[in-house]
Amino acid sequence: MALPAKFSGRARRFFFVLHLWTGLSLGVWLSLIGLTGSLLAWMPELVTIEAQSRYPKAPGEDKMTLSGALAAFKTRYPDLAAKELSSVQMPTGRYPYYVVFRRVEGQINVIMADPVSGRVFPMYRLKDLQMGKVIEFHTSLLFGIPGLLGNGVLSFFALLLLSSGLWLWWPSNWRQFKARISVKNGGSLSRRVRDWHNVLGIYLYSILFVTTLTAVLLVVNHATRGGLEKAVDKRAGAVEAEYQAVPNGARLGVDELVLLAQKAVPDAPIDGVRLPLEADAPFQSRHLRPSGFLNSSVVSIDPYSGKTLGVEHDRDGTPGHKTLTLVQDLHFGTFGGALTKWLYTLAGILPLGLFITGVMMWRKRLKNQKKGRVQNAGEERRAETVEAA
Numbered sequence: 001m002a003l004p005a006k007f008s009g010r011a012r013r014f015f016f017v018l019h020l021w022t023g024l025s026l027g028v029w030l031s032l033i034g035l036t037g038s039l040l041a042w043m044p045e046l047v048t049i050e051a052q053s054r055y056p057k058a059p060g061e062d063k064m065t066l067s068g069a070l071a072a073f074k075t076r077y078p079d080l081a082a083k084e085l086s087s088v089q090m091p092t093g094r095y096p097y098y099v100v101f102r103r104v105e106g107q108i109n110v111i112m113a114d115p116v117s118g119r120v121f122p123m124y125r126l127k128d129l130q131m132g133k134v135i136e137f138h139t140s141l142l143f144g145i146p147g148l149l150g151n152g153v154l155s156f157f158a159l160l161l162l163s164s165g166l167w168l169w170w171p172s173n174w175r176q177f178k179a180r181i182s183v184k185n186g187g188s189l190s191r192r193v194r195d196w197h198n199v200l201g202i203y204l205y206s207i208l209f210v211t212t213l214t215a216v217l218l219v220v221n222h223a224t225r226g227g228l229e230k231a232v233d234k235r236a237g238a239v240e241a242e243y244q245a246v247p248n249g250a251r252l253g254v255d256e257l258v259l260l261a262q263k264a265v266p267d268a269p270i271d272g273v274r275l276p277l278e279a280d281a282p283f284q285s286r287h288l289r290p291s292g293f294l295n296s297s298v299v300s301i302d303p304y305s306g307k308t309l310g311v312e313h314d315r316d317g318t319p320g321h322k323t324l325t326l327v328q329d330l331h332f333g334t335f336g337g338a339l340t341k342w343l344y345t346l347a348g349i350l351p352l353g354l355f356i357t358g359v360m361m362w363r364k365r366l367k368n369q370k371k372g373r374v375q376n377a378g379e380e381r382r383a384e385t386v387e388a389a
Contacts, residue, residue: 012168019164020362022157027355029154030161036138037211038348039131041333041341044094047131055112055121057096062115065255066090066273069098069113076120077111086275091115092288094271152219158212165201190364197357200350207347214331221324228327233320240318243300243309244280251276251303254283261285264299264308271296276303293335294325 039046064072070085080102089099098113108126113119126132133142140147171177181202183195201208221228233239252260254275261283262270268287276283282300289295294314301308314325329335333344 015164015167019161019168020358022161022164023355023358024362026154026158026161027351027358030158031352031355033138033151034348034351036134036348038345039134040138041344041348043131043135043332047129048095050129050131051095051097051112054124055097055114058114058117058119060116062091062096064098064113064115064118066098066258067253067255068118069115070254072113072118072120073098073100073111077123080111082277086277087272088275089272090270092269092271093290094288148219149223152216152223155212155215155219159209159216162205162209162212166205169198169202190361193357193360193364197354197361200353200357204343204347204350207343208350210330211344211347214327217327218331221327226324229320229324231320232323233318236319238318238320240321241310241312243282245276245282245302245304245309247279248304252306256306257283257301257303258285260301260306260308261287261299264301264311265297268295268297282309291335291337291340293329294322295329295335296325 066088069088073080073085080100084102085100087100089095089097091097096115098115100111102109102111102123109123110126111123112121114121127136136142139151141151143150169180171180179195180198183192183199187195217228254273258270258273261273262285265287268289270285271288272286274284274286283303284301285299287297287299294317297311297313299308300310300312314322317325333340
């Protein structure tokens, strides 16, 4: 049913003003966030290229086992604590190195080991990489937690910008629909700019809206220390599974535990492992499939007996875990292959085009308003002259 004309006119004026001023206010920020987001769509590939350019990986097949990597890390950096060595990123097609992380004065430091030669490279900060700077800007605008929270607030207002834009674009008939999904050839410059604004905004609108909404949710979850995940689980009455090992003699070797973990989930390579620090803690491995929603699994193994205590697939997790994982997948576009990455890349570039065309439309509007005021003033002066005569 059509809206009453009076309400429709008032609503359109309201959404026009909302869209105009939120767009002008957020345009620069949203353009920069979009462009850095385009780069982050290719984060694994770009980080690997940059890391390999600094620290070339030796040619050949991987030879070093996890136990060998741990020994190499400890030899190169004797002061590494057991906690720092307990979480190891395994070499995969995404990141072809063994990696451990060390936090120094609030900064994340990366230590990599070549799985072919066994060489441990010098420690570097994540922010020393160009992609590290991109990640830090995209997440926190280089201002830490305040910047992260600021991104969340601005993303909320960006949702209003996108919602008001959809309202203004929405056609009332088939003729308008066809006009708003194409650029008219031979039209005036102002008409072509308006057409481009409509086209840029609508074709990948769903990705823009989803990435903005998920940005708000991720910031809320981080600011509340997992509050989103906990709230969903609490509402569903779900409890996360906890696994405990039974201390009995000596632990199995880490290489044997890796083999057992891989057998538990043979269709997905091991992306990382967590070594037990407490006597009753399990050995855990994270398995990551190259694409798809909810595409990771966690295997828990008793390090004494080698018994598989549990295999948790994302798709079988608690409602809160699945919700947060889906939010992350949708925000970063990790659920698809190259096509998804390209779509997210294009969507990240669009805010810049929308900002440019929006500013051009706004300046044209100001020019027309000024011209109208001049014409009205001239007519008033002519009327005054006639009256005086």
